[in-house]
Amino acid sequence: MAVQDRYRAQNCVLTISLLVSNNLKTIRKCLESIKPLLQQVPSQLVAVDTVGSAQSDGSLAVAREYTDEIIHFDWCNDFAAARNTGLKAARGEWFLFLDDDEWFDDVSELVTFFNDSQARQKYRTLSYLKRDYLDLAGRHFQENAQMRCVRLTPQTSFHSRVHEGLEPLHLPLKETKAFVHHYGYVGGRGKKKVARNEQLLEAGLKTDPQDFHLWAQLVAGIGRSTATDRKMVRQKARAGLNNFLATDTPRYDDYRNAFTLVGYLMSTALLDEKWTEVLQLQAEFLPKFTLTQYEACILDAMLFQAHQKLKQPNKAQACLDDYLLKYAWLQAHQQEYSMQQSFYFKTLVSVTNEVGMLRALFAEALKDQNYQRILHYLELIPWTEDAGVKQQLLPFVLRALYFEENSHALQQLLGLLQNAAGKLPVVFGKIVSELKQQDDIEDTKLTQLLAQTESKDPYILVQRALAAQGSLAFTQRLKDLRKQKVTCEVPYEEFFWLLCANGIDPDFAVAPLNQDVWVLTVASLVGKYATQKDELPAVITQIENVWQDTPRKELLLASLRRSYIYREDTLLSELLPQLRPYAQNILHYAQALYLPELFAGEPSRLLPGEVRFGVYLERALGERDAGNLDLYFANLRWGLDCYEAAKKLVERLLKEYEGQQVEQQQVNAELLRLGNQVKAQILELLKNRQTAQARPLLAELQELLPQDENVQQLQALCQAIEAQA
Secondary structure (H helix, E strand, O other): OOOOHHHOOOOOOEEEEEEEOOOHHHHHHHHHHHHHHHHHOOEEEEEEEOOOOOOOOOHHHHHHOOOOOEEEOOOOOOHHHHHHHHHHOOOOOEEEEEEOOEEEOOOHHHHHHHOOHHHHHHOOEEEEEEEEEOOOOOOOEEEEEEEEEEEOOOOOEEEOOOOOEEEOOOOOEEEEEEEEEEOOOOHHHHHHHHHHHHHHHHHHHHHOOOOHHHHHHHHHHHOOOOHHHHHHHHHHHHHHHHHHHOOOOOOHHHHHHHHHHHHHHHHHHHHOOOHHHHHHHHHHHHHHOOOOHHHHHHHHHHHHHHHHHOOOHHHHHHHHHHHHHHHHHHHHOHHHHHHHOOOOOHHHOOHHHHHHHHHHHHHHHHHOOOHHHHHOOOOOOOOOOOHHHHHHHHHHHHHHHHHHOOHHHHHHHHHHHOOOOOOOOHHHHHHHHHHHOOOOOOHHHHHHHHHOOOOOOHHHHHHHHHHOOOOOHHHHHHHHHHHOOOOOOOOOOHHHHHHHHOOOOOHHHHOOOOHHHHHHHHHHHHHOOOOOHHHHHHHHHHHHHHOOOOHHHHHHHHHHHHHHHOOOOOOHHHHHHHHHHHHHHHHHHHHOOOOHHHHOOOOOOOOOHHHHHHHHHHHHHHHHHOOOHHHHHHHHHHHHHHOHHHHHHHHHHHHHHHHHHHHHHHHHHHHHHHHHHHHHHHHHHHHOOOHHHHHHHHHHHHHHOOOOHHHHHHHHHHHHHHHHO
């Protein structure tokens, strides 16, 4: 007995229509996925056989396991006709259609909806999502809402032989999160489908050149990646528009599809950098259209780009303003948004594109120092969207506020960004910290501007304390920070420098952090001096003098010293005094984490590479101090085997001592040459028995060459001559 038989006597709520072709690999998945609907909702399953029993790969037999309502359709390259065959057999209150290479992930939401009689009466259209996968692994896909389910009316029918649509669609719309998987366009099969569709579209247009849905589909399928493709797009789009302009009474959908053709003409002009042509197309075609809000956004986005490239900022701004107005309307009217939306130029009507347009306008405004143009959008920016919006646009807005010195607008911004508890997003502090390190931003001036605002957010409290240094208010600002239990974690790391600069042990603001957070904070603290290398030794000394000894202190000092001594622009004379403290910082930090026996002899491979390098570096420095240069070199090389990052440093140290050895050899050779000259001079004096003149030279030679046997022989000769006298 077929699944649906038990419901024959009941009122049918839902008809599901399925086109059956040769998709044996997926049809059972498809039918199993809708089985809960067939079992739990009074329903009807109509299978439309498009291949016939003789040509079937077995898919038809699978379909018979789930329904006995199988209607044969003689395939005539017309999907709408095939769909309408299933539609004519529908007895349901609602109608849903899908293909046999699609299957639902979960239909529980649909089951709930169709079993709720009030909901069924309230809505007239239902949408579910379709995931078109781009790879067999299913990691990448495009997801689009599908209007594939409607409450049936006598007017309901399918139109267009390819990429057929169910019409008419009416509000209100029930949007669901149910989705189907679809791998139909992955790999070689996808290419065959595209080629097949193109043939069907061309054939359909020969029969009915005023089917503008076909024209739009044909143009959309050509692609725009090459100049040849774009030329073909222009030819086909123009041909379609000529037919549209010759139509006496275009339907509503005809206007929508004709606008799509104009959109493709504009997009190819943009890709070919024909900015003026975009404006000409607007003047040529757009007066003939009454645009939906969705289409107005598409047009605004394209015109914005053209005006930007043509250096027409006022016109670009007008396009952006209109875009924001229309997009805000769509977001406030989600039902209408869903009905107007199509997959054509979908990316142009999105928060992502909105932010991209704002970013482009802001970049030009900064170049022109037109900061008011940026601040004009302060309250129009979609700040409540994900952090990516803030990350991209906050730097522009904050720079504009800084150069305008506009504390009132800054207060507005904080109000827009703060949550209900008065907290700013972490990204706000991160961006301000980045701005403070830029050459054209005076960090104290930006701090003062932030300090003027009213907020209980820890980041603003830190800015107030920074601004209050040296004043009577400083002590109270520190009390406020302690009361709020503000720590030094990112983005409040300036609090750490504030404490150290004022001689206050920062441990109370560091200790509460977990280790992972402290590691991230250390990276940020070190990053502050990425371009201020010369200040690092003094900063290191300041930290050592203020902060009690703790493993976290050792980690920070090791990281600061690493950033200093590993730089190639740090002179050897500058880095040498930091080598031993660096090794000790590493070891003291590691010894608080690892067992002592791991450090003995050859350091254990269980230790991190830098820690093992620290062991060998400390040993190497000890051998150098003892004059054991061979062991000094050996330990450095052993350390390098553990920590490749130290390669440049070790090479510099080895080269330095090799240079010193060569220099010493040169000095010794020079001493020997001078000594031989003095020896000859003394010997000549002694031959003439001039011992008084020879004695001072012998004393100097003895000091210069204390172990030289020739010097000792000359002294003995001098004494013998003096004894004879």
